Amino acid sequence: MEKKENYVIMDEVTIPYELAYGRTWTQFFDGFREEKILGSKCPKCGRVLVPMRSFCPRCFEEISQAVEVSQEGIIISWALTEYEYFGMPTKPPFIGALIKLDGSDTNFLHLIGGIDLSNPEQVRKTVKNGMRVKAVWNPEKKGHIMDIKYFEPVK
Amino acid sequence: MSKEFSTFKKVIRLPHKYGAGPTFTRFYEGLKQGKIYGTKCPECGDVLVPSRSMCPKCHVNLSEWVEVSQEGVIVSWAQTDKDFFGKPGQGTYTVALIRLDATGCDFLHLLGGNLSKVKTGSRVKAVWNEEKKGHMLDIKYFEPK
Numbered sequence: 001m002e003k004k005e006n007y008v009i010m011d012e013v014t015i016p017y018e019l020a021y022g023r024t025w026t027q028f029f030d031g032f033r034e035e036k037i038l039g040s041k042c043p044k045c046g047r048v049l050v051p052m053r054s055f056c057p058r059c060f061e062e063i064s065q066a067v068e069v070s071q072e073g074i075i076i077s078w079a080l081t082e083y084e085y086f087g088m089p090t091k092p093p094f095i096g097a098l099i100k101l102d103g104s105d106t107n108f109l110h111l112i113g114g115i116d117l118s119n120p121e122q123v124r125k126t127v128k129n130g131m132r133v134k135a136v137w138n139p140e141k142k143g144h145i146m147d148i149k150y151f152e153p154v155k
Numbered sequence: 156m157s158k159e160f161s162t163f164k165k166v167i168r169l170p171h172k173y174g175a176g177p178t179f180t181r182f183y184e185g186l187k188q189g190k191i192y193g194t195k196c197p198e199c200g201d202v203l204v205p206s207r208s209m210c211p212k213c214h215v216n217l218s219e220w221v222e223v224s225q226e227g228v229i230v231s232w233a234q235t236d237k238d239f240f241g242k243p244g245q246g247t248y249t250v251a252l253i254r255l256d257a258t259g260c261d262f263l264h265l266l267g268g269n270l271s272k273v274k275t276g277s278r279v280k281a282v283w284n285e286e287k288k289g290h291m292l293d294i295k296y297f298e299p300k
Contacts, residue, residue: 007175007183007289015167016240026160087168143161 027066028052032147035137039104041065047105070102071135072154078112080123093117099133099151113150178208183289191281193258195219201259225281227255232266232273253279253297268298
């Protein structure tokens with residue numbers, strides 16, 4: 001007997017939302033508009049946290065002091081993403097990396113760019129943990145994490 | 156008033172598909188031919204439209220298919236003239252529960268045509284779209300007789 005296919009109905013749900021950055025992240029992203037990367041300095045342990053935090057997660061101290069940190073740092077860890085899946089904010093290939101900026105004590109998650117990403121074997125030879133990188137800014141600032149285009153290797 | 160803090164705006168998209176299953180598939184295929192089908196319960200005798208695979212009253216499987224009338228009476232209706240998020244259509248429209256003749260449940264669809272004298276209990280008749288896709292809106296709306 002011929003197998004009859006049942007109907008499949010295509011539909012789409014959209015969920016628009018607006019996230020409030022709050023006091024701390026507003027200050028952090030306002031810094032981006034002036035090409036500044038700000039960190040929060042804990043009054044107790046003295047650590048500088050990037051991105052900014054309203055309190056120190058180690059000391060549970062409230063933080064009010066903001067300090068500007070360097071636009072350069074070292075790669076702590078990285079991963080090349082080639083596989084594209086639905087809902088990605090960034091089109092592959094890209095490198096997501098944890099970057100420890102000079103003058104800060106935390107790892108900042110961002111992209112590594114400015115290099116050829118087409119060949120993974122070549123990327124493995126180019127990108128290394130401990131490598132120095134530097135922020136590259138988008139000319140247009142929106143007070144958004146992507147105001148920093150990516151971090152590129154320091155020549 | 157301007158906002159005290161910055162915000163981040165985004166839209167989440169969730170495209171999806173769902174299987175209509177054999178019962179609804181047969182119902183939609185009926186619509187494609189300009190016919191409205193129901194399933195008849197062998198216990199209570201109710202004809203359910205749109206067709207169901209089981210009778211929610213008697214909890215028995217339904218396998219008897221009957222074509223039902225394209226006319227019925229309005230049981231309840233509501234006109235929507237405001238836009239709101241997630242509204243399943245545009246502009247002003249009128250939805251109604253319609254009891255098709257000789258059926259045992261109310262059928263949810265749109266009302267159209269001249270609605271100036273429409274009221275609960277009014278007789279209405281299905282108006283079909285020229286092009287049929289095997290979709291609930293192959294019936295354009297029900298209009299007052």
